[in-house]
Amino acid sequence: MRTNPKSLLIGTLAIACFSVFPAWSAGLDMEKVERQVVQQHDASVQRLQEWIRLPSIAAEDIGFPEGPEHMASLLRDVGFEPVRLIETTGKPGVFGTLDAGAEHTLGVYFMYDVKQSVPSEWESPPLAANLLDKPGLGKIVMGRGAVNQKGPELAFLEAVRAIRDSGQSLPVNLVLVAEGEEEIGSPNFGEVVFDPEVQEALAGTLGVFMPSAAQGRDGTVTVNLGAKGVIEVQLIASGERWGRGPGKDVHSSLKAMIDSPTWRLVKALDTLVSEDGNTITIDDYPEPRPLTEAEEAMIAQAALRRDEDGLKELLSTPHWIDDLPFEQALARLMSQPTVNIEGLVAGYTGPGGKTVLPHRAEAKLDLRLVPPMKADAALAALEAHLARRGFDDIEVIMSGGYDPTSTALEARLIQAQLTVLEAAGIDPILMPRSAGSYPGYIFTGPPLNLPSAHFGLGHGSGAHAPNEYFVIESANPNVAGWDGAVLSYVAYMEALGQ
Amino acid sequence: MRTNPKSLLIGTLAIACFSVFPAWSAGLDMEKVERQVVQQHDASVQRLQEWIRLPSIAAEDIGFPEGPEHMASLLRDVGFEPVRLIETTGKPGVFGTLDAGAEHTLGVYFMYDVKQSVPSEWESPPLAANLLDKPGLGKIVMGRGAVNQKGPELAFLEAVRAIRDSGQSLPVNLVLVAEGEEEIGSPNFGEVVFDPEVQEALAGTLGVFMPSAAQGRDGTVTVNLGAKGVIEVQLIASGERWGRGPGKDVHSSLKAMIDSPTWRLVKALDTLVSEDGNTITIDDYPEPRPLTEAEEAMIAQAALRRDEDGLKELLSTPHWIDDLPFEQALARLMSQPTVNIEGLVAGYTGPGGKTVLPHRAEAKLDLRLVPPMKADAALAALEAHLARRGFDDIEVIMSGGYDPTSTALEARLIQAQLTVLEAAGIDPILMPRSAGSYPGYIFTGPPLNLPSAHFGLGHGSGAHAPNEYFVIESANPNVAGWDGAVLSYVAYMEALGQ
Numbered sequence: 001m002r003t004n005p006k007s008l009l010i011g012t013l014a015i016a017c018f019s020v021f022p023a024w025s026a027g028l029d030m031e032k033v034e035r036q037v038v039q040q041h042d043a044s045v046q047r048l049q050e051w052i053r054l055p056s057i058a059a060e061d062i063g064f065p066e067g068p069e070h071m072a073s074l075l076r077d078v079g080f081e082p083v084r085l086i087e088t089t090g091k092p093g094v095f096g097t098l099d100a101g102a103e104h105t106l107g108v109y110f111m112y113d114v115k116q117s118v119p120s121e122w123e124s125p126p127l128a129a130n131l132l133d134k135p136g137l138g139k140i141v142m143g144r145g146a147v148n149q150k151g152p153e154l155a156f157l158e159a160v161r162a163i164r165d166s167g168q169s170l171p172v173n174l175v176l177v178a179e180g181e182e183e184i185g186s187p188n189f190g191e192v193v194f195d196p197e198v199q200e201a202l203a204g205t206l207g208v209f210m211p212s213a214a215q216g217r218d219g220t221v222t223v224n225l226g227a228k229g230v231i232e233v234q235l236i237a238s239g240e241r242w243g244r245g246p247g248k249d250v251h252s253s254l255k256a257m258i259d260s261p262t263w264r265l266v267k268a269l270d271t272l273v274s275e276d277g278n279t280i281t282i283d284d285y286p287e288p289r290p291l292t293e294a295e296e297a298m299i300a301q302a303a304l305r306r307d308e309d310g311l312k313e314l315l316s317t318p319h320w321i322d323d324l325p326f327e328q329a330l331a332r333l334m335s336q337p338t339v340n341i342e343g344l345v346a347g348y349t350g351p352g353g354k355t356v357l358p359h360r361a362e363a364k365l366d367l368r369l370v371p372p373m374k375a376d377a378a379l380a381a382l383e384a385h386l387a388r389r390g391f392d393d394i395e396v397i398m399s400g401g402y403d404p405t406s407t408a409l410e411a412r413l414i415q416a417q418l419t420v421l422e423a424a425g426i427d428p429i430l431m432p433r434s435a436g437s438y439p440g441y442i443f444t445g446p447p448l449n450l451p452s453a454h455f456g457l458g459h460g461s462g463a464h465a466p467n468e469y470f471v472i473e474s475a476n477p478n479v480a481g482w483d484g485a486v487l488s489y490v491a492y493m494e495a496l497g498q
Numbered sequence: 499m500r501t502n503p504k505s506l507l508i509g510t511l512a513i514a515c516f517s518v519f520p521a522w523s524a525g526l527d528m529e530k531v532e533r534q535v536v537q538q539h540d541a542s543v544q545r546l547q548e549w550i551r552l553p554s555i556a557a558e559d560i561g562f563p564e565g566p567e568h569m570a571s572l573l574r575d576v577g578f579e580p581v582r583l584i585e586t587t588g589k590p591g592v593f594g595t596l597d598a599g600a601e602h603t604l605g606v607y608f609m610y611d612v613k614q615s616v617p618s619e620w621e622s623p624p625l626a627a628n629l630l631d632k633p634g635l636g637k638i639v640m641g642r643g644a645v646n647q648k649g650p651e652l653a654f655l656e657a658v659r660a661i662r663d664s665g666q667s668l669p670v671n672l673v674l675v676a677e678g679e680e681e682i683g684s685p686n687f688g689e690v691v692f693d694p695e696v697q698e699a700l701a702g703t704l705g706v707f708m709p710s711a712a713q714g715r716d717g718t719v720t721v722n723l724g725a726k727g728v729i730e731v732q733l734i735a736s737g738e739r740w741g742r743g744p745g746k747d748v749h750s751s752l753k754a755m756i757d758s759p760t761w762r763l764v765k766a767l768d769t770l771v772s773e774d775g776n777t778i779t780i781d782d783y784p785e786p787r788p789l790t791e792a793e794e795a796m797i798a799q800a801a802l803r804r805d806e807d808g809l810k811e812l813l814s815t816p817h818w819i820d821d822l823p824f825e826q827a828l829a830r831l832m833s834q835p836t837v838n839i840e841g842l843v844a845g846y847t848g849p850g851g852k853t854v855l856p857h858r859a860e861a862k863l864d865l866r867l868v869p870p871m872k873a874d875a876a877l878a879a880l881e882a883h884l885a886r887r888g889f890d891d892i893e894v895i896m897s898g899g900y901d902p903t904s905t906a907l908e909a910r911l912i913q914a915q916l917t918v919l920e921a922a923g924i925d926p927i928l929m930p931r932s933a934g935s936y937p938g939y940i941f942t943g944p945p946l947n948l949p950s951a952h953f954g955l956g957h958g959s960g961a962h963a964p965n966e967y968f969v970i971e972s973a974n975p976n977v978a979g980w981d982g983a984v985l986s987y988v989a990y991m992e993a994l995g996q
Contacts, residue, residue: 060850250963251962253836253933254813256819264775269764277764315756316857319742333751334754341764343845343856346841352682352897353897354614355840355962366853368754464749
């Protein structure tokens with residue numbers, strides 16, 4: 001920590017976490033910024049609702065080119081100049097810079113795409129972006145992308161706007177890259193980041209951060225020093241590729257004389273994990289490194305501070321794997337790779353039954369990776385395993401993936417977070433990494449070798465699930481609402497600019 | 499065979515298989531019937547199209563009560579009196595009688611329901627019932643139910659109509675039972691058949707036959723002396739019932755600390771069959787009896803006469819199980835029970851992936867049974883197996899099922915078929931049973947203990963698959979078209995009435 005600010009109370013108005021601003025905030029007139037944040041509040045929230053109503057979903061090819069064009073216009077609107085779309089093999093990226101004449105430059109990573117949604121599963125339509133009152137939370141915006149990641153991202157852009165519209169200069173210059181394929185594993189994000197102009201701009205930054213809602217429902221903030229990697233793959237057994245079984249769905253009575261590609265998939269899947277489904281049994285699979293003492297200490301602290309019962313209730317999960325105590329369950333979450341089945345689909349999937357022998361069966365898997373595992377090596381091991389076990393006809397389609405990513409506690413991108421949080425009176429929980437994944441490796445790995453992290457106050461939940469939300473007016477004084485989230489980014493830029 | 503008719507040529511007009519009628523046809527003036535069949539042809543085909551356009555699908559609760567009401571009106575229209583709907587726990591049955599003052603009474607079994615269909619998979623919409631020209635076949639009607647079973651059933655009713663409208667009496671009285679749940683395994687058909695009035699009426703019949711298109715594409719007729727039984731079951735693993743894993747879909751990264759009901763289902767499925775998916779490994783599962791010498795002889799004959807290459811092409815199947823030669827593959831088809839996966843569904847089933855850990859996974863199975871296996875015993879063995887292997891949380895929902903059924907070659911219901919076929923110059927292939935299933939056991943088992951069989955000329959294909967069709971105007975003189983199919987039922991009733 002570079003300064004020693006006096007400790008601050010969270011504002012009694014939940015709309016603003018930072019009713020008094022830290023002593024080290026010498027560059028900005030924070031009162032002016034706060035007034036501006038409050039003044040633009042309604043328009044800001046409307047901009048978020050409009051954005052949620054314009055989904056871009058790469059898996060379903062929905063919302064292109066409207067999504068990247070809207071992303072670019074959001075950037076231009078707060079002062080990025082120039083802003084340009086970067087075409088890729090897949091969906092376009094968006095690149096923008098904002099030169100404030102500051103000493104330091106901050107890299108920013110955005111995704112403008114969102115996960116699919118099934119409207120019938122939601123309390124309020126996923127693209128309606130309705131403002132609702134949720135008991136215990138306050139006023140929320142509900143919609144696909146609310147927390148993952150449009151809410152936090154737009155709050156960051158509103159911080160940039162508020163500084164400008166209060167007549168002041170940003171404490172840092174900005175270099176922003178956005179992609180539209182995060183939810184399918186960022187298969188083409190390298191084509192954005194390694195565009196010569198983009199790469200050169202990023203190389204000059206302190207590191208690359210992604211806005212996120214880091215507060216739990218109780219206001220707790222978690223700072224993750226990295227993220228797991230992931231590969232998403234589809235395993236497909238078919239009569240066509242196998243050369244056995246039918247090449248189209250046939251009557252199920254024929255099973256007595258015709259092989260079944262669906263049974264073949266089941267038998268192949270069975271070889272990937274132990275009987276309880278929890279230990280990977282892929283031959284010669286990359287191994288994770290053990291947790292360090294420092295990581296174990298972080299996890300022990302986290303287990304004491306996090307609300308295990310609340311988490312179990314939130315996840316509708318009565319027991320962790322092997323009935324582990326919370327600390328060991330968290331250690332497993334941090335340290336272990338996974339092979340998860342996201343979906344199964346074969347033959348008839350409607351209500352009741354239908355007597356067919358399907359010609360095709362598919363499993364959708366995601367495999368999470370921890371250091372020093374690499375996405376390429378995990379995929380290669382999976383393919384070699386299937387081949388060695390005689391399943392080389394099973395098609396393996398990798399739709400995307402990331403290596404794991406780590407950033408040192410000492411990095412300025414992390415230390416500035418701790419400064420801001422301390423100033424706000426928040427004692428964060430440090431974790432070795434997030435169990436989720438994002439393509440931070442593209443910044444932390446060669447050739448850029450930069451720090452990368454997430455940051456932002458505010459709370460939301462339901463990423464990849466129904467009823468995703470982000471808190472707008474918080475009912476809990478320990479949880480930042482929209483204005484508090486915006487101000488947390490003002491403070492973060494201010495701390496990084498020192 | 500009770501008569502020794504002179505052998506007949508199939509009519510050179512494909513519209514009528516029986517341009518000259520057998521000598522034993524003493525009761526009916528066949529010329530008059532033939533003229534009437536030709537005269538009512540267009541109206542008959544329109545009635546079939548109308549029926550196809552009114553689907554009843556029990557699995558999706560579509561087409562009730564319109565389906566049974568239409569079935570009843572079709573029966574009344576050709577002279578059944580009285581006709582009544584019989585309410586059941588599920589969908590209604592339909593019961594009708596036609597007293598022609600004849601010596602013998604024929605039982606008839608109809609299903610008025612059809613299988614589901616996915617319109618995007620069809621060349622012509624499944625409910626359009628379009629008349630199309632198919633190379634090599636002639637003019638067909640394409641639609642769901644065309645061959646399974648509305649086409650053959652309506653052809654039978656048109657035979658009844660043609661005899662009446664040619665001013666003659668039916669050679670046999672009729673007792674007809676129809677159900678609307680055949681495609682979900684006839685779970686409530688007992689409530690129809692064992693209605694006291696229905697049971698008494700059926701008990702006085704020669705046996706119960708179901709109209710069917712018994713001709714292959716080349717005109718070959720197969721006479722099956724029974725059918726396999728079946729149970730259809732859904733196996734469902736869920737966090738809710740297991741008490742482990744999530745009670746709702748959660749983010750897939752949590753797999754590192756939360757159990758997966760989907761993996762549990764995969765592991766349970768894996769125990770049901772051998773590595774190649776072809777041998778049942780359910781503990782203490784009922785055993786089939788070996789084929790008799792007579793059955794083996796039938797199969798050997800069938801293997802010589804059936805077109806193996808054509809069948810493989812029709813089924814898009816390059817190899818039978820274990821690369822068996824045709825005769826052994828057919829023996830396997832006749833003699834072996836199966837455990838088939840009709841469908842798998844868990845978590846995300848759309849395009850690409852979605853990073854969820856699903857709370858529920860379902861496999862839809864159908865298990866075919868051969869004598870002396872019983873549906874109840876097969877289900878009990880499956881449930882006991884799962885419990886013994888520790889999978890007693892996996893829900894087993896049996897949506898319906900039948901015991902296998904057998905009818906003796908000597909039964910009048912079979913011998914009359916042979917008489918008609920010989921008269922038509924057709925040498926049928928005899929088979930121990932059909933590999934498919936129908937609820938014949940309800941007639942052949944106690945208390946009725948009647949013969950039961952399928953019969954009918956004509957050709958169609960695509961039951962339970964896209965592009966289901968039934969031939970209306972045949973391009974092949976060896977294959978009966980619509981009028982030939984109608985006349986085959988006239989001849990069958992005539993032979994049975996002797």
